Amino acid sequence: xxxxxxxxxxxxxxxxxxxxxxxxxxxxxxxxxxxxxxxxxxxxxxxxxxxxxxxxxxxxxxxxxxxxxxxxxxxxxxxxxxxxxxxxxxxxxxxxxxxxxxxxxxxxxxxxxxxxxxxxxxxxxxxxxxxxxxxxxxxxxxxxxxxxxxxxxxxxxxxxxxxxxxxxxxxxxxxxxxxxxxxxxxxxxxxxxxxxxxxxxxxxxxxxxxxxxxxxxxxxxxxxxxxxxxxxxxxxxxxxxxxxxxxxxxxxxxxxxxxxxxxxxxxxxxxxxxxxxxxxxxxxxxxxxxxxxxxxxxxxxxxxxxxxxxxxxxxxxxxxxxxxxxxxxxxxxxxxxxxxxxxxxxxxxxxxxxxxxxxxxxxxxxxxxxxxxxxxxxxxxxxxxxxxxxxxxxxxxxxxxxxxxxxxxxxxxxxxxxxxxxxxxxxxxxxxxxxxxxxxxxxxxxxxxxxxxxxxxxxxxxxxxxxxxxxxxxxxx
Amino acid sequence: xxxxxxxxxxxxxxxxxxxxxxxxxxxxxxxxxxxxxxxxxxxxxxxxxxxxxxxxxxxxxxxxxxxxxxxxxxxxxxxxxxxxxxxxxxxxxxxxxxxxxxxxxxxxxxxxxxxxxxxxxxxxxxxxxxxxxxxxxxxxxxxxxxxxxxxxxxxxxxxxxxxxxxxxxxxxxxxxxxxxxxxxxxxxxxxxxxxxxxxxxxxxxxxxxxxxxxxxxxxxxxxxxxxxxxxxxxxxxxxxxxxxxxxxxxxxxxxxxxxxxxxxxxxxxxxxxxxxxxx
Numbered sequence: 001x002x003x004x005x006x007x008x009x010x011x012x013x014x015x016x017x018x019x020x021x022x023x024x025x026x027x028x029x030x031x032x033x034x035x036x037x038x039x040x041x042x043x044x045x046x047x048x049x050x051x052x053x054x055x056x057x058x059x060x061x062x063x064x065x066x067x068x069x070x071x072x073x074x075x076x077x078x079x080x081x082x083x084x085x086x087x088x089x090x091x092x093x094x095x096x097x098x099x100x101x102x103x104x105x106x107x108x109x110x111x112x113x114x115x116x117x118x119x120x121x122x123x124x125x126x127x128x129x130x131x132x133x134x135x136x137x138x139x140x141x142x143x144x145x146x147x148x149x150x151x152x153x154x155x156x157x158x159x160x161x162x163x164x165x166x167x168x169x170x171x172x173x174x175x176x177x178x179x180x181x182x183x184x185x186x187x188x189x190x191x192x193x194x195x196x197x198x199x200x201x202x203x204x205x206x207x208x209x210x211x212x213x214x215x216x217x218x219x220x221x222x223x224x225x226x227x228x229x230x231x232x233x234x235x236x237x238x239x240x241x242x243x244x245x246x247x248x249x250x251x252x253x254x255x256x257x258x259x260x261x262x263x264x265x266x267x268x269x270x271x272x273x274x275x276x277x278x279x280x281x282x283x284x285x286x287x288x289x290x291x292x293x294x295x296x297x298x299x300x301x302x303x304x305x306x307x308x309x310x311x312x313x314x315x316x317x318x319x320x321x322x323x324x325x326x327x328x329x330x331x332x333x334x335x336x337x338x339x340x341x342x343x344x345x346x347x348x349x350x351x352x353x354x355x356x357x358x359x360x361x362x363x364x365x366x367x368x369x370x371x372x373x374x375x376x377x378x379x380x381x382x383x384x385x386x387x388x389x390x391x392x393x394x395x396x397x398x399x400x401x402x403x404x405x406x407x408x409x410x411x412x413x414x415x416x417x418x419x420x421x422x423x424x425x426x427x428x429x430x431x432x433x434x435x436x437x438x439x440x441x442x443x444x445x446x447x448x449x450x451x452x453x454x455x456x457x458x459x460x461x462x463x464x465x466x467x468x469x470x471x472x473x474x475x476x477x
Numbered sequence: 478x479x480x481x482x483x484x485x486x487x488x489x490x491x492x493x494x495x496x497x498x499x500x501x502x503x504x505x506x507x508x509x510x511x512x513x514x515x516x517x518x519x520x521x522x523x524x525x526x527x528x529x530x531x532x533x534x535x536x537x538x539x540x541x542x543x544x545x546x547x548x549x550x551x552x553x554x555x556x557x558x559x560x561x562x563x564x565x566x567x568x569x570x571x572x573x574x575x576x577x578x579x580x581x582x583x584x585x586x587x588x589x590x591x592x593x594x595x596x597x598x599x600x601x602x603x604x605x606x607x608x609x610x611x612x613x614x615x616x617x618x619x620x621x622x623x624x625x626x627x628x629x630x631x632x633x634x635x636x637x638x639x640x641x642x643x644x645x646x647x648x649x650x651x652x653x654x655x656x657x658x659x660x661x662x663x664x665x666x667x668x669x670x671x672x673x674x675x676x677x678x679x680x681x682x683x684x685x686x687x688x689x690x691x692x693x694x695x696x697x698x699x700x701x702x703x704x705x706x707x708x709x710x711x712x713x714x715x716x717x718x719x720x721x722x723x724x725x726x727x728x729x730x731x732x733x734x735x736x737x738x739x740x741x742x743x744x745x746x747x748x749x750x751x752x753x754x755x756x
Contacts, residue, residue, distance in 0.1 A: 059708075464498060
């Protein structure tokens with residue numbers, strides 16, 4: 001604990017505030033990329049329905065949208081949350097602010113140059129990011145730096161007891177570079193087509209469960225308890241949710257290739273063990289719900305907390321859908337269709353942004369000394385996201401089911417073949433639903449604009465409020 | 478600027494402009510007047526609501542069972558973003574607030590004495606397990622004695638065409654993967670795990686594993702360059718040529734031979750020794 005006031009002042013202005021400026025910078029950059037990614041995702045859905053904006057086909061727009069949303073928004077924004085909570089939970093300054101800044105710059109440069117590379121047709125076409133190998137390397141480096149920083153900070157912690165958020169943060173920052181490293185190794189030229197496909201799915205699924213939902217939920221456990229001022233209902237539930245989400249990562253991926261060329265045992269194992277996904281999501285949602293039991297009135301006027309609560313429950317819906325589709329009976333209809341596209345969309349633009357807002361809306365006033373510029377915009381983000389992304393999830397998911405049954409019916413009835421010139425007849429059955437999904441995507445995009453407006457407006461023109469500052473024990477030593 | 482603000486600035490050792498902004502923010506938060514806040518900071522008012530010090534609630538070292546994790550590292554700064562840090566000098570130490578802050582409230586953000594190294598070992602161990610079972614295991618090509626291979630002997634131009642196919646992102650919409658299920662009947666031979674085609678994970682366009690047996694080169698070229706709803710790719714003539722070559726060489730059945738699909742037992746025909754027509 002600080003021994004003198006002078007030490008405190010020096011620490012929080014010279015050292016402690018630096019982490020908070022870093023966190024705010026991550027939130028700002030992430031918000032900008034969310035808008036860009038939202039535009040690209042709308043264009044991708046347009047291409048899915050109408051065939052593309054030549055030469056920008058779905059094949060280029062989708063990896064560009066993925067890159068922007070996954071790395072530009074979800075990695076950078078959640079890292080902002082990580083840098084926000086780490087000093088507060090450990091009582092120690094961040095291991096290296098410079099390292100964190102360098103990491104942010106590399107991430108931004110990789111995303112920007114990756115977008116240009118893919119747009120010009122120099123991507124490698126691998127899912128989900130489509131980056132060429134020479135951009136994979138700096139990206140792997142940038143994803144590794146937060147792990148070094150976070151673990152280094154935890155190693156120097158003053159607070160010897162571990163709040164559950166630290167588990168989720170440790171898991172996320174360690175798993176993310178490992179996931180990407182496995183993806184890079186799995187897409188080397190000498191790897192088989194099967195390995196390359198599995199590694200793309202492995203990374204996509206792991207990114208959602210091991211990064212977005214793990215870190216997002218963990219950070220929300222911090223802001224929820226801090227802002228609502230109620231104790232977490234159950235540490236055991238949180239720990240169960242943590243391990244379940246980690247365990248669920250791979251099964252969602254392989255489940256998309258049900259009946260595919262992989263070994264037969266994978267389908268059965270994926271279906272059974274994939275249940276870990278909804279179990280993990282449900283454990284966390286239950287914990288949030290139990291924590292707020294009797295205190296719901298404390299969150300109704302807090303857009304950040306409301307967003308986090310909705311995000312955790314949205315995660316349950318997505319997890320249940322993904323888990324169901326892992327079973328062979330369902331997978332034979334939904335695999336390869338827009339059903340999975342709907343799930344991925346809901347994760348990247350629904351669960352992810354809601355959980356990010358769960359921490360950013362509450363953290364920004366504390367780290368910048370500025371009140372939310374407009375709580376109405378923050379609420380608009382919540383409403384538009386729920387309606388827009390929920391609508392996309394339902395309609396695009398339904399389109400996938402319609403497509404799947406059309407293929408089945410087509411093959412059975414021989415009314416048309418599901419290849420070549422007969423394809424259009426089969427695919428057109430889902431067209432109206434994809435058109436509606438496109439409309440919902442535009443609503444969701446308005447929500448993304450509201451998020452960016454709320455975040456950027458807060459930092460640039462929010463009303464001055466008391467700012468939370470960091471005070472370190474050993475600042476004067 | 479007033480005497481009060483000057484006195485507060487002198488007491489805190491902070492530039493007067495910052496003190497005024499801080500006081501306005503604090504007054505807005507607490508419902509006090511700016512003068513009352515300034516008076517408190519200057520030493521003449523109540524400390525409870527107005528001290529702009531970064532004193533934490535845990536200064537008094539509450540018992541471990543009651544201690545919050547966050548407070549030891551958190552205080553409050555009186556105003557918005559820092560302006561001129563260089564101007565700050567050590568201020569007068571203000572009194573600390575003693576005792577656990579929210580009297581009678583349950584502690585929040587309570588942790589337990591874990592060993593992070595153990596958690597870290599579990600995290601890495603779990604990853605290794607899921608990697609082995611979820612990626613490495615399924616990726617190992619298994620022997621299918623007697624089964625027809627789905628590997629296709631592409632020419633050098635075909636291989637270059639496959640690179641173009643990948644870089645264009647064709648695999649985002651097209652599969653080259655035929656599954657042993659009813660909906661894939663008619664697409665060609667069932668794809669096995671030694672396939673060297675671009676499998677893909679979405680089928681927003683037709684499956685192309687057997688495109689060469691289904692379409693002539695001229696039609697493939699027309700589609701690639703934008704026939705119908707298909708997005709037109711902007712390619713040099715040589716790239717277009719090798720891409721068409723790749724698709725023409727993508728044949729998993731002999732031309733004119735009916736695709737095996739699934740056999741009468743419901744098993745993939747490709748996994749029966751003599752079934753199918755893969756050259």
